[in-house]
Each structure stands twice: as C-alpha cells, then as structure tokens.
Amino acid sequence: MQRFALVHSLAQRRLLVLNGRSKTTSLKGSKPKSTMTIVTRFAPSPTGYLHIGGARTALFNWLYARHTGGTFRLRIEDTDRQRSTPAAIDAIIEGMGWLGLNWDGEVVYQFARAARHAEVAKQLIAQGRAYHCYASPEELEAMREDQRKTGRPLRYDGRWRDRPATDAKPNVPPVVRIKAPQTGETIIHDKVQGDVRFGNDVLDDFILLRSDGTPTYMLSVVVDDHDMGVTHVIRGDDHLTNAARQRQIIDAMGWPVPTYAHLPLMHGEDGQKLSKRHGALGIHEYKDLGYLPEAMRNYLLRLGWSHGDDETISTEQAIEWFNLDSIGRSPARVDFKKLDNLNGHYMRSASDAVLADGTLALLKSKGAAVTDDLQAKLISAMPGLKERAKTLVELANGANFLVAQRPLALDDKAQKLLTPEARVILTGLEAALAATADWSASQLDAATRVFAEQKGLKLGAVAQPLRAALTGQSTSPGIFDVLVVLGRAESLARIADQARG
C-alpha cells in the first residue's frame, strides 16, 4: 500500500513537470511543442538475472527516452510471487547500473499496485466488459486437451461468458475474464513490424484476476503503463500477440493506445533460441569477462539497429541518432568476435588510469601481491598493454609480468626461447644494458642494437630471449618499454636469473 501511494504521487508529479515545461516553452516564445512528453519503460520480471536480451530492450527504451528528452522508467513485474526474488531484483538493478542505464523517478513494483489492478477489473465488470468464470483449472485443462485432440485452436471457449453466477457450485472462487469482442479484427500499429492484424475470433476471454484476486500480467501491464503515462512500449517480439490482447483492456477502459515497437528476439550463434549453452547470458557475466559498458552499449545497439554504415557509435552519438524507424525486423545472433573487436576499440581509447584501476582490481582478485608502486607501473605500461588486449581480463593477464615474483615462472613458449645460446646472449646483454648511462627506452634501444650488431645478430634474436627473461612470456609490450617499467634493478636481476639458469 505504501508503494501504491508513492507511485500515484509520482504520476501526479510527472503531470506537474509536464505543465511546467509547456509554460517555459511558451515563455521563450518558441513554437508550441507537442504537449506529449515521451515516456518509455523497461519492465523485467525478477525471476533471474538481467538477461542480455533484456539489456538490449532496456537500452533501446533508454535511448529513445534520452533521444526525445522524455522519461525512462523502471518497473519490476513481480506479480508472480512464486518466482520473483529479491536477489533477482538486485541483479537487475545492478546490471542496469553497470550498463549506465539510469532511470527516472522511483522504481515501480508492480505487485504493490495489485489493489489498483483489481479496481480496474471491477470497473470492467461493472461496465459489462468483464465477467466471472467459475471453471476450475482441471476443467479448463480437459477443455484444452479436447481441443488438441480434435485439432481445434487452444483457447477458452467462453463457457461462463453469459452464464449467471447462480449456476456455479458453491465455494468456488471465480476468476475474472475480459469479455473480448468475437468478431472483427484488432490491428496493432507497430513501429517495427508494421500493421499486424489479428482476427478477434482467435483472441479468447483471457483472465484478468486470478481466483485469489491477484491480477495477471495482462491486466497489470496495461494498468501500469496507463497510470505511469507510458507513451511508447518498446519490448520483445514475444509480446506481439499479447499486444492484441492488451488492446482489448485498453479499449474497454477507453484509454489511449500507446505506440508499440516490438523488437525481434536475439538468438545464439547457431541461430537457435538463446540459452545457457551459448555462453554468457546474464549481463553480470559480461562484466566479469572484462567487457566495458560502453562497448556493450555499442554492440547491443548494433544488434538490430543501424545508422547507415556506422559501426563504432558512442553513447552520445547513439542518443542523438536513435530512432524507432531504423530498428531491423529480423532476429539477430550474438557474435562474440564482434563484441571482442568493439571492446578492444573502446579499451584503446579508454584512459590509462581507468584501465589501470580495472586491472588492479582483477589482479587483486587473483591474489597477486599488490605493491604500492603497482598503480604507477600499470599506468605507465598501459599504452603498450591496452593495444594488446580485447578485454580487461586479457589486460590483467598481459600485466601479470609486473606483479610476478622472481625467479619468474616461464611459459612453454618462453621456455623454448631460452636456449643455451640465448642464455649466453643474455649474459652479454646484461653487461651491455648495465653499462647504459641512462635507463631510458631510447638509450636501452640503442645499446641493444649496438650489442646485436657487434655479435652479428638480428635484433629479434636478442629481443625475444630478453622478453622471455623479463616477462616469462613470448609476447609483451615493446621490450624497451618493459625494461623501463620494470626498472634497472629488477630488469637486470630477471636477466641474470635466466642468464645463469
């Protein structure tokens, strides 16, 4: 009841804001704007984490609201008391936060509005647009079974549509069903799918209120969208047929019909329905995999929406460009390779300090010994490091040599590089490097080249063993940068370790 009141006051406040805005506009003397402020919403049910598909839906709603200067609301559809959990609510809110999709106003909890939903159902009954149905679940299941057997469409046959309550057995609590039109057709004007027509004969009298008096989703969405002033319903394709049903309630109440945009669903890499075997589903998993939120936003945006040949689209640009007309109509498959590429792009343009923080957190979580100067080392190594990483996880792996303790563990490729001959070369190189006056990249570079030339070696023959000794790996940032970041003492010690190994 508490939340119910809260939501109402919010709706009222929104109206005040609306009035205030139109007044400001007219004062400025600019041409009269449309009085309709756009309101979108993301309405997940808290039965699990924030799904990648849901995240895209949220993103599109958010972008459209931001693009139009409208309002973006978050509503938790928790009317399924069995399956809704507080943990899921937390996960959704956390996921939204990570993705940077901020909503306006308070979160609306649908179940808290159950009384309002029931009130609408009662009003519908009073208007003769809804009725009590006393059929038991078992009875209805038998009806459907019969329909299946005889190959007829599965839908409620309207057995209580015109039957008086006096026909009911005593002590059977009824459900409330909409009295839907049985002839004609319902047309959904969809911004993505175009005009979609449904014969009213295929729409049955669905349930509004369960026998325990709680509202069903079909009723709740319509009432909440109306009360929240939602003007644009942007949601998954799986709700397209629901739109036709919901339209029955909207019409019965005489409410304005929102603009619909049903997004094609996302599929796995094999084109099948997205499921666990396709890899990461929850948005939190993408965070753990080391993806950047801005890369996720860009990637998700391009999955189903396009702006000519543009691929790399910043969030600011997306807000400026986003529209409903450019949403594609066919389902898209997730493509992790492309996400990787995009993430790499955003990593390269991210600030070294931000990336260093992310890397530091990952290194700590892996139990690395974190010394005081690590942060500084990370930042100075970052330009070379971030070129080579597509995710924060790769970045942390690449930075591992900074925290590694002597004597270094060598990976297979590094092991192969450190042949007996290579170790001899390292011995000579150690002396050459130790002799440099100034431990700078340019001096170290010069010294190494001179050394290689004297020995009649190509630079690579010297640099690779050096890399192996310094990092324990066969790949790393530019080797002279590595020398500088590690510092004179540590570098020479690591070289010595391998020269005498």
Add this chain to the structure above:
RNA sequence: GCCCCCAUCGUCUAGCGGCCUAGGACGUCGCCCUCUCACGGCGAAAACAGGGGUUCGAGUCCCCUUGGGGGCACCA
C-alpha cells in the same frame, strides 16, 4: 494443431523500383609495418533461400513454398 513475425556474404547489417557488375563492419586468408604479439595500412574470397507474378525495369512490391522464431497458462 491454430495465430503472428522474420528471410542480403559465416555473423551484424546498408539497400526503402533504375545510383547494385549489391556497399560497410566483424571473422577468415594474403601482403606491408615490425623486437614478439597486437594496433595500423593495403588487398582477396564471401550473400540477395526457392518458385511464381506485377513492372519497360525487382535485392527492393504481391503471392506461394521452404526454413527459422514467437504466441496460444489462474507465468511474465
């Protein structure tokens, strides 16, 4: 079973009747750069699902087939 939606390179897509001998991006494969790996640069292979119409002209419009997907709960 009934209803609804979708269909361009492997993937994401541009294309909204003539600009298309179909463009871009990821991925793949070559080459260049180079101390490794990346980044970057250059180049290549790669698609209008099939069949009927409409039209002077169809990837673009219509129909059918096929193939995907969604919905048909006292779930959301």
